[in-house]
Amino acid sequence: MTDFSEWFHNILEEAEIIDDRYPVKGMNVWQPQGFKIRKYTLEILRNILDKTHEEVLFPMLIPEDELAKEAIHVKGFEEEVYWITHGGLTELNKKLALRPTSETAMYPMFSLWVRSHTDLPMRFYQIVNTFRYETKHTRPLIRVREITTFKEAHTVHATEEECEEEVQNAVKIYKQFFDMLGIPYMISKRPQWDKFPGAKYTVAFDTILPDGKALQIGTVHNLDQTFAKTFDITYETEEGDHKYVYQTCYGISDRVIASIIGIHGDEKGLCLPPAVAPYQxxxxxxxxxxxxxxxxxxxxxxxxxxxxxxxxxxxxxxxxxxxxxxxxxxxxxxxxxxxxxxxxxxxxxxxxxxxxxxxxxxxxxxxxxxxxxxxxxLSNITHDMREKAWGSFNKHLRDAETVEEAAREIEKNMGIVTFHWCGNEACGKELEEKVRVDILGVRESKSETYKMPLTEITKEEIDLLQEEGAAARECINCGKPSTCRTMIAKTY
Ligand code: PR8
Known part of the structure; x- marks a missing residue:
């Protein structure tokens, strides 16, 4: 496929997945074929989640004061919130936000629901539409202003360890989900400056579309006690003390459907994994x-x-x-x-x-x-499609030894380039800028960004690197000893 963007746009129309002629920018119509693919995709996810989570449904509107309570969170979303200011002709005393995500809708209720250590852990999820006033170039399923397939899970735990475990749990859930769809992924910890607003840290899944651009397809956030303190979510311990809970949240969006379509499709059109095909x-x-x-x-x-x-x-x-x-x-x-x-x-x-x-x-x-x-x-098809997708994903992964090499790789071959980095924020930002502006000559652009999600090296990986004599590696930007590997990619 020579021009992925054009192919993607045409196939959505020809296969009757999405009609993007709806007269509100970034908001599209699901047509019957697309809706069925969406339905079967969600069925897979529901089947996995229902084993450990309970499905709920919260209101779409969030009062201004609740949204504003968690300062970092609201700061992160302030440019993206749609506001309802009127009920008919009457101006509302309190503006209502269309949920960009539901932490501030759910957590005041969690504060009422969580009482004792026996209530914990709590695991909920909902599949709803959320609204984000995206200022970057919108694209059906990939960057929309109404996310119609927003699966958000929210969990509550008594201890920090359990909360950490839940992050790993969520990673496992998404691995299983993406594996069933044959979508390859790279899992990484985002740099502090790119984490979810209010989170302690964010782990993200990225895939690569056929044009070599990376697409974030799922995120898992460790919220620690930030929201618990803001919304006063406490539980009574066995000893009768009151403690703040620990929380996680994790989500996927319409981008999963975009990946199914983009990654498996070819010149003849869609090629659907049997699990989500309207007709198998x-x-x-x-x-x-x-x-x-x-x-x-x-x-x-x-x-x-x-x-x-x-x-x-x-x-x-x-x-x-x-x-x-x-x-x-x-x-x-x-x-x-x-x-x-x-x-x-x-x-x-x-x-x-x-x-x-x-x-x-x-x-x-x-x-x-x-x-x-x-x-x-049919099960051979599922297997072979997954193998093929991982094959082309792996071809898009490369290592770089210098900043210039990283930039050149991205410019020439796109995909994800990984390299050593010291882990320092100022150095990371400088490196990002070097690749983006100095070397590739890309000025501030609304439609294209270069992201640098970080992968923290695990203990096993460090041992492996030491075996290879690679532990003494240096940051490719500042030359200081590197304890992290990082990656850079042109992203959607
Ligand atoms: C949370 N709170 O909200 P997140 N169009 C399509 N997909 C999008 C868009 C968009 N405009 N914006 C983000 N996504 C947490 C976790 C509840 C659940 C995708 O997390 O802001 C992101 O790529 O990271 C991500 O995969 C998912 O929505 C969750 O969004």
Missing amino acids: VVIVPIIFKKGAEEVLEFCRNIEAKLKSAGLRVHFDDRDIRAGKKFYEHEMRGVPLRMEIGPRDIENKNAVVFRRDKLEKDTISIESDDFIDEIKST
Whole structure:
């Protein structure tokens, strides 16, 4: 695909995912096909979360004074909040914010709900729309002003250790989720200047879209006791003392759907992982004048069998050319197509076409064993799509030894470049600026930024580096000993 942006825009329209002609900038309409992909994606996430979390639903409006309570938080969002100032013709005494995220909607209630250590831990999530007045260039699903698929989890814990554990828990949850969707990712700790407003630290998942730009697709925030102190969320310990709780929150957005579409798609259009495909199998009858009814009847029978095995199947019996149907289902990303004509019926075979590999095979439909074969082909598709996506993701990762090399790599090959950095904020900001302005000649731009998420080296990684004689590495900017690796990428 030569121009990813153009491809992405066209496929959203052609495959009827999103209509971006709605007359409010950054707010789009989910069309039936897109809505189904969204529904099945959320189903996967719900299935994972429901094991440990409870789903809730909070109001969309937040009173001005609640939003303003947590100073750092409100500062971080002040330029992005939409305000409701009137009820009909009456000016409201207290302005109401459209939630940009729900900490300040939920936590005053948590303060009422949390009583005793026996109430903890508490784990909630909600899937809602949130509003952010983005000033950067908006793009459907990638940077929107109404985030329609905002899954936010909020957890409450008695101790700092449990809170840390929950961060790791959340990382595991997202790993599992993205793995099921075949979306590759890099996990890193954000630099202090790029963390969620009010958090102690932020861990983020980034993927890479086909144009080589990084996209943040999920975040996990350790909120420590910041919000607990602001909203007075305390619990009674076993000994009868009152202590502030520790909290985490973590979220994903419409960007997950953007990644499914962008990462797996190709020149022919969408290529959907079976788990989220509106139809996992489409059956196309190959009809000639003679024996048409027999073929249709046979296909209906196959359709019924696959449906009763729990698959999402569509029998496309429209009276149009088979070639036109092929084109359409390939463009819409249906993972598997069965073609059945008179000769196949005679031979007790069906042609099976895999959308991911664009390959045809023949399977026997003599006995009902074909149902298991279809199921196992679908799981092979899931596996192969994931492998392929990780393959191209890894090709976009490179190391650099100098600032110039890092900048050159980004300029030439995009992707994510990693290198050693001392961990000092002033040095990090200088480095960011060097890459962005001095070397690439990029002036302040609203649509393009260079982010530097940091990856803290774990104990195991340090040991490994020492083995490789790499522990004495220096920061590529200031030359001081480096305890961190960091990365730089052109981001959405
Ligand atoms: C929180 N509070 O809010 P976060 N369009 C699409 N996706 C977006 C946009 C946008 N304009 N802005 C952010 N995201 C926490 C955690 C409750 C849940 C994506 O965290 O501000 C981000 O990339 O980091 C991130 O993956 C997710 O929304 C959560 O946003």
